Amino acid sequence: EDSSAVIVEDVAMEQGRTRDWLVSRVHVMRKPNGLRRRGATLTVDWNEVSGLTLAEQDQGVENLLATISSMRAADLATFLQDISLKRRVEIVRGLEDERLADVLEEMGEEDRVAILAELEGERAADVLGEMDPDDAADLLREVGTEKAELLLDLMEPEDAEDVRRLMRYEDYSAGGMMTTEPIVLTADSTVAEALATLRRAEISPALASQVFVCRPPVETPTGRFIGIAHFQRLLREPPATLVGSVVDTDIEPLSPEASLNEVTSYLAAYNMVAVPIVDEHDRLLGAVSVDDVLDHLLPEDWRNKPRTTNGGE
Structure with a gap:
């Protein structure tokens, strides 16, 4: 509710879709005032707590990126869906363009649109350029015509041409599903x-x-x-x-x-x-x-x- 300092007394964990255990809630106590030996206690969602890793924030992200480096793109996509938005954005910004493109191809519509929204225009265009053209076209259909045109203008002309061609077809037609890069x-x-x-x-x-x-x-x-x-x-x-x-x-x-x-x-x-x-x-x-x-x-x-x-x- 505010930015006051608290003492963590207990945590609750839940098993996510990847079968990993993730912290979901935190039981905290406010620092006591005056003669009171204990402050007020409350249980809050993990997403509402900040500052626990503030001293080593950059190092923590680097360690996490190293931990997930060997995960398959589909598993990493599921992992990102199970963590807080703040931590998700930190990881996404630390991934290389090609790796992030692979992950976006494995995510559901709502999640990948949310992640694309967190990227700067040039970075978003670079990631779209690394995606398979059919997946990039599907994603751009989901963000709206105005933003799609803006991102297409920022992409490399050759990549943008393939994506524009695919976007002319209906999503559930052969043209809408095909890749333009077969052997x-x-x-x-x-x-x-x-x-x-x-x-x-x-x-x-x-x-x-x-x-x-x-x-x-x-x-x-x-x-x-x-x-x-x-x-x-x-x-x-x-x-x-x-x-x-x-x-x-x-x-x-x-x-x-x-x-x-x-x-x-x-x-x-x-x-x-x-x-x-x-x-x-x-x-x-x-x-x-x-x-x-x-x-x-x-x-x-x-x-x-x-x-x-x-x-x-």
Whole structure:
């Protein structure tokens, strides 16, 4: 209620969604006045208490950042949702842009909008530039047209162009769900080059399961889409083999207007983990992966529910 000094007598802890124990309430006593041996006592929420770590505030944040450095992005996202806003902002400001981008991609709508609001314009734009274009587009749809345009103007022009293109499509359409950065090679690339590209650590498993073969240019929108070179087929071929000789041309791509139901049916029918999306000129615009589809099929609050790694309880 005020900034008066108090003595902490007891604390209450609760288990969060990550199964970590977090301080939730504090029982404190005001310093006694005059002849009274004890001051008044009260129990307050942990968020209402400040100054307990004031002397080592910077060091405390550094230690916490070191502790969470090895956490998966999804687990760190859940952890941030369970701590106070003040501590959350301290951690967010200490994370590198790429790491924060990964975490925002794993958060629910309300939480990631709140975090983006705590960042300065230039920093927010830099983080958006590190996100997958489809996730950045989803986030900008949630912050409002005026702020979205401001942040897009602050982003690198190439990054902003991809995001603007995605924002033109409906959220639950193939165009709204797709990433504009699938793995694309030309038909005269070798199997060795394809496998080297698939090994890049930043590529998700779903996108690393196939190479989309197109005519130049290989940046989306590409030249004419030719077909797909599947990862397993590439593994069976000599390194010098040309990708064009192992391409699967039997699979029809989808248009960006295709519905969520059409994309889901396509993935199930062809046992695929990513579907190519092309325009009316057969140029590859991007790809929708199975994780993008699941993100739209699950309830909106699924990220806020407890996660289990041992089959549940």
